[in-house]
Amino acid sequence: MIPPARPSRFPWWRHLPILFVACLALAAGCGRRGLDGLVPVAGQVTFGGGPCPDVGYLYFVPAAEGAGRAGSAAFGPDGKFAVTTIVPGDGLRPGEYLVRIQCWQTVPDDSGQGGKSHVPDGFDPPRLTVSAGGGQQAYSFDVPAKR
Numbered sequence: 001m002i003p004p005a006r007p008s009r010f011p012w013w014r015h016l017p018i019l020f021v022a023c024l025a026l027a028a029g030c031g032r033r034g035l036d037g038l039v040p041v042a043g044q045v046t047f048g049g050g051p052c053p054d055v056g057y058l059y060f061v062p063a064a065e066g067a068g069r070a071g072s073a074a075f076g077p078d079g080k081f082a083v084t085t086i087v088p089g090d091g092l093r094p095g096e097y098l099v100r101i102q103c104w105q106t107v108p109d110d111s112g113q114g115g116k117s118h119v120p121d122g123f124d125p126p127r128l129t130v131s132a133g134g135g136q137q138a139y140s141f142d143v144p145a146k147r
Contacts, residue, residue, distance in 0.1 A: 040091040040136040041071075041128075045079040045101065048145030052079045053118045056103030058141070063096040063127060071097075094132040099125040101143060120146045 041060075045052055058081055060071040071092045073081035082089040101119050108115025125141050 037093055037132075038085060038091040039094060039130050039132065039134075040089065041083040041130060041139065042089075042136060043081060043139040043141070045075050045081065045103075045141045045143065047079075047103075047118060047143045049142060052077050052103060054103055054105065056101060056118070058083070059100040059102075060092055060097040060128060061100070063098050067095055068093045091136075092130045094130050097128045097130065099128050099141065101125060101141060103143070118146060119143055 045056065045058065047053055052075060055074065055076050058073045058075065060073075060083060062068045062070065069085050071083045071085040073083045075081040083091050085092055101123075103118040104115060105118050106114065106116040120143070123143060125143075128139060130137060
């Protein structure tokens, strides 16, 4: 025979204040932790001093190994971009970055064959140095006209 259940000493609703305080503590710790120290970075890409022939992407990879997170940005025919590391437009951590530009006339297939880029072979954009503080930083990149 199963003994009768004993009534609980504390009704379930008495645990709500503890749950509420735990949720507040979690929320306070999650905030902008990953965004601390990011500097907003924006700018414009041009091709031969003129408009971009198509949409494209910029990739920012830390120059020093283990120096932080990479960022990226999309640009349209107007060439304007805002860098994203974690959330759209948040920027990059201070430091030096290698820059890679992609702008495809014909996108390569899954095997990597058949692509035709608007960016000339061997073009290596200058490194980008992001300084701490001072608000948003603006940069421009001019891709030489393809011959």
